[in-house]
Amino acid sequence: MRVAVVDDEKDMRLSITQWLTLSGYETESYSSAEDALAQIGSDYPGIVVTDIKMPGMDGMQFLKRIMALDTTLPVILITGHGDVPMAVEAMRLGAFNFLEKPFNPEALTQLVKLAIQNRRSSLSNRDLRSELSDGSKIIKKLAGTSKFMEKLKEDILDFSQSDAPILIEGETGSGKTLVAHAVHAVSQKSSKKLITVHCGAFNNETISKRLFGPTNDDENFLSAFEEARGGTLILEDIETLNKEAQGKLLEKLVKLENSLETRVITICNHVSSVLPKNLLREDLYFRLSSLKISVPPLRKRSADILDLFSQYTIIFSGEYGCSPPLLTSDQSSQLLQSPWQGNVRQLINVAEQVIMQTRRGEVNLTSLLLETDDKTEIATTSEGKPLKEYVEAFEKSLIEKFMRKHKGSINKVMEELLIPRRTLNEKMAKYSLQRNDYLE
Numbered sequence: 001m002r003v004a005v006v007d008d009e010k011d012m013r014l015s016i017t018q019w020l021t022l023s024g025y026e027t028e029s030y031s032s033a034e035d036a037l038a039q040i041g042s043d044y045p046g047i048v049v050t051d052i053k054m055p056g057m058d059g060m061q062f063l064k065r066i067m068a069l070d071t072t073l074p075v076i077l078i079t080g081h082g083d084v085p086m087a088v089e090a091m092r093l094g095a096f097n098f099l100e101k102p103f104n105p106e107a108l109t110q111l112v113k114l115a116i117q118n119r120r121s122s123l124s125n126r127d128l129r130s131e132l133s134d135g136s137k138i139i140k141k142l143a144g145t146s147k148f149m150e151k152l153k154e155d156i157l158d159f160s161q162s163d164a165p166i167l168i169e170g171e172t173g174s175g176k177t178l179v180a181h182a183v184h185a186v187s188q189k190s191s192k193k194l195i196t197v198h199c200g201a202f203n204n205e206t207i208s209k210r211l212f213g214p215t216n217d218d219e220n221f222l223s224a225f226e227e228a229r230g231g232t233l234i235l236e237d238i239e240t241l242n243k244e245a246q247g248k249l250l251e252k253l254v255k256l257e258n259s260l261e262t263r264v265i266t267i268c269n270h271v272s273s274v275l276p277k278n279l280l281r282e283d284l285y286f287r288l289s290s291l292k293i294s295v296p297p298l299r300k301r302s303a304d305i306l307d308l309f310s311q312y313t314i315i316f317s318g319e320y321g322c323s324p325p326l327l328t329s330d331q332s333s334q335l336l337q338s339p340w341q342g343n344v345r346q347l348i349n350v351a352e353q354v355i356m357q358t359r360r361g362e363v364n365l366t367s368l369l370l371e372t373d374d375k376t377e378i379a380t381t382s383e384g385k386p387l388k389e390y391v392e393a394f395e396k397s398l399i400e401k402f403m404r405k406h407k408g409s410i411n412k413v414m415e416e417l418l419i420p421r422r423t424l425n426e427k428m429a430k431y432s433l434q435r436n437d438y439l440e
Helices: 010-022 033-037 059-069 081-093 105-133 147-159 176-185 204-212 243-256 282-288 302-320 329-337 343-360 365-375 387-405 410-417 421-430
Strands: 002-006 026-030 046-051 075-079 097-100 166-169 194-198 232-236 263-268 291-294
Touching: 002 010, 002 033, 010 026, 010 046, 010 105, 026 033, 033 046, 033 059, 046 059, 046 105, 059 075, 059 081, 075 081, 075 105, 081 097, 097 105, 147 176, 147 291, 166 176, 176 194, 176 232, 176 263, 194 204, 204 243, 243 282, 302 329, 302 343, 302 387, 329 365, 329 387, 343 365, 387 410, 387 421, 410 421
Parallel strands: 002 026, 002 046, 046 075, 075 097, 166 263, 166 291, 194 232, 232 263
Antiparallel strands: none
16 A cells, blocks of 8 residues: 655655655655646555645645545645644545644554555455456455355345345354445445444453443543444444443444444354354344345355365465466365365365465375364364255366366367367356456
């Protein structure tokens, strides 16, 4: 993430850029707003720090031009004492915050840190929204073509149109947080704040203050609900809330019911059929679950396992600078038959370790699966999978394997698999495989 520093005064410009560079930030400096605008677009990977008083286009005009490009791009204003009312007006127009000269450099660093976190979140949500609305990109985040995943994607797109509370339930590692982010990213609140609170990370007193605000006059910070006002509030591990906090949360949701100003999404590491009754108040549960999304465990998505594994090995091979391995029939079978106790999170770990082993020249998938299963505390399931799912997943993986091996050459794949062109074309269509994806 970059920091664009805009100031017509050379000494001030150099002072700010040097301080931020020493603080670990990548900086760009401009002597005028016009020069900065020539380089800053709607997808600018960073934030802007600008003076208000400048010749030509001043800070206020600059802010308006940036807001016209991208309302989520954070702009921090540097202002003189007499410009404070102007800076307050700038906040109303969309500025992230302002600092009055002379200011403490540490205060600037803290503001820049918060602004970059905000920018990173908004760009991530924008990318996810694009992927969800584009069928060719959605697989990058919510991968899979199984019936479970197709329903999940439909639920995300449908529920995002409402401001009612959503409860997302599922096993640990199944991707519930990603689903929550996806709902926000495709909703009308996508340009607004997204605040996440991990309820299990705080003690009883602290979580109450974090959610509902300070109780002492000498404490000065916003509650999570105030911080997320107008946007989306995600409450993870909702089942860990103590009874007192659950009561306050219920009262808060009742007050919000008519305005629906803030979207509340809760995440629970249980499913309703096995949720212990002593964890959540029944009246709170039913209010939180006005809309409910159940994220399926990986073992119920056997048709997606080889797809997911292939995608993550490709991602990690790029990071580690090596080629992704071509799985043998035995390795594909092992992946399909693994219980995946840790769900997608476990699969990602295995995929990364496979790439690390590939760099050393030998892959022992069996030991990796046994090792990660041993580290996972979730009980192993005895649920089976229909033979048809095994066969189709394996068939798809073989076609993908040889398409990669032969760089999209249909004739060579036909020869290797001993099947006619028509049969290969039908199976590629069935599994949504495109020859162009394998060309080099």
